[in-house]
Amino acid sequence: MEFTSFSFAIFLPIVFLLYWFVFNKTYKTQNVLLLSASIVFYLIADWKFISLLAASGFVNFWLAKIMIQKEDESFGRRLLFYLGIVFNVGILLYFKYLNFFIQSFVTLFNYNDAVNISFTPFHILLPLGISFFTFQMIGYLIDVYNEEINPTNDFLSFSTYLAYFPKILSGPIERVQDFLPQIQKKREFNYALTVDGLRQILWGLLKKSVLANNIMVITDSIFNDFHSMSGSTLFMGAILYSIGLYADFSGYSDIACGVSKLFNIKITNNFAFPFFSTNISSFWKRWHISLTSWMMNYVYTPLSFITRDYKKVGLILSINLTFLLVGLWHGANWTYVVFGLYQGLLFIPLIFRGSALNNNELDVNKFGLPSLGDFLKIMRTFLLVTLGMIFFRAESIAQASQIFLEISSSSFFSIPTIRPSYLFIIILVFLLVEWAGRTQEYAIEKLWLKYPKVLRWGIYYVIAMIIFLFGGKEQEFIYLQF
C-alpha cells in the first residue's frame, strides 16, 4: 500500500478516526490501534515477510533485556551483543546482498579464465523496508550495549515503534530514544499539529505527483536509451534526475512526517533543503538526514575514534569507509559502491582545508538573495552531487562510464534533443518556493497562514487540483526498493 494509492486514502482516515474516537482511552489502547494498523499496512504491502518483521522485534527486544542483565564488560554481555549484531546484519546480508557478493566473487575468480565457475543467482525476494528496520534495531542494540539508553520492558510500545506504518517502508530511520517517550504517554488531539500534518502531506503529494512523476518519465526515456543520447541530453537528464530523486524521496518523507503528525507523533525530518548547500558536508547534513546521522553515530564515530591518532588521514579514512557503506546501503550493486566512494572523496578537500568550511550558514542580502560567492558554491555543490547521481541512476558501472564518456565528448555542446520546457518552469517555481521557505521544516509550513481561512482553503483546493491535473503517471517511490 503506497502513500499515493487509493487504498491508503481509505486506510488513513479510518485509522485516524479509530485512533482519536475509539482507542483514545490510554496510551496502551492508542498503541494497540497503531500496531494493529501497522500490521494490516505491512500485510497489504508485503504479507510474506510479516513474520520476519515480528522475529526481528522479538529477538532484539529480548536480547537487549538479557544483555544488560549481564555484568558490564563481561563475556556474556559481549557475546549477546555480537550475536544480536550478527542476527541483524545476517538478515540484511542474506536478503539484500547474498547474490551480489557471490556474483562478485565468481566474477573475480573467472577474471583470467583460470577457473570457470557458473552461478545462478538464488531467488530471494527483498522484504519491504528491511534496510530501514534492521538499521533501527542495530542502533537500539548498540545504544543499550553502550548504556546510552535502558532497554525497554514495554513490548507493545517497542513493536509499535518498529512497525509504525508511516515509517516502515522507507524510513526515517528513527532512534528508540526519540520515538518511545512520545508513545509511552497518552497523545491528546492537537488541532494545529493536525492541520500542519495535512499541509505537509499536501506538499509531499505535490512534490511526488507533479514533480517526481513527471521528471522521472523524462529521465527514464533519456537513460533507458542512453546509447542514442547526446552528451548535453544526458547531462540535462542527470540534472533532472537529481531534482526528481529529491522530489520523490523528500515528497515521501513529507507525507510520512505529515501522516505521523495526525497521530501527534513527531518523526525525524529527513531533508532540510539540501540543494541550497554550499559544500558537500553541508549537503549530507541535509540529505536523508536519518541515514547520515545513523552512519555518523554508529560507523563514523567509532572509526574516527580508532584512527584519531592519525589526525586528518584518520578522518579521511573514516569518512570514506562510512560513505562506502552509505552507498552500499542503497543496494547490491557496484554503482552504489562507487556512488558512496565518490561522496567520500569529495570530503577530502574539505578536511584538508580545515574547519573554516564548517560554518556554512547562508547570508542573504535585503532582497533575500545569497552573495555571488555563495551562489557559485551552491551551484558547484549541486553539480558535484548531480555527477554522482549518474552512478546512482546507472544500472552498471559500464553504463555509467559510457554516460560520462558521452558527457565529456563534443556532443556536450550540442542542443539537447529532449527539451521539456514546461518541466523547467515547474522546477523553477518549485525551487523558488523552496528557497523562500528554506528555514522551515518544509517549504510551505508557514505560507499563507495569515491569509483568511477562505483564501487558504482556496489555495489548498488549487494545489489539490494541480496534483490531479498535472500529476504524472503513477510511479513507485524510488526508495521503496531500498
Added chain:
Amino acid sequence: MERDQILEKIKIIVVSVLEHDDFDMKDELVATDVSGWDSLTHMIIITSIENEFKIKFRLKELNKLKNMGTLIELVQSKL
C-alpha cells in the same frame, strides 16, 4: 587541576579548532548549539583534549557525554 582551569583549557581548544568563540562556555553547552561543532570536528576536539591533558578517553565514555559539564567531569576524573 581546578574545574575552572580545565574549562578554560577546553575553551581554548574548541576556539582553535572551530576558529570562532561564538558560544557561551557553560556546563549546559551542547555541541549542536555551537556552529561548526559537528561529527567531523568533534573527534579533532577530542584528540586535542587528550593531547592537552595527556589522557586517553574510551569510546563508551564519549558516547555517554551529555554536555560540556559532563566532559569537564570526565577529564577531571582522569587527571
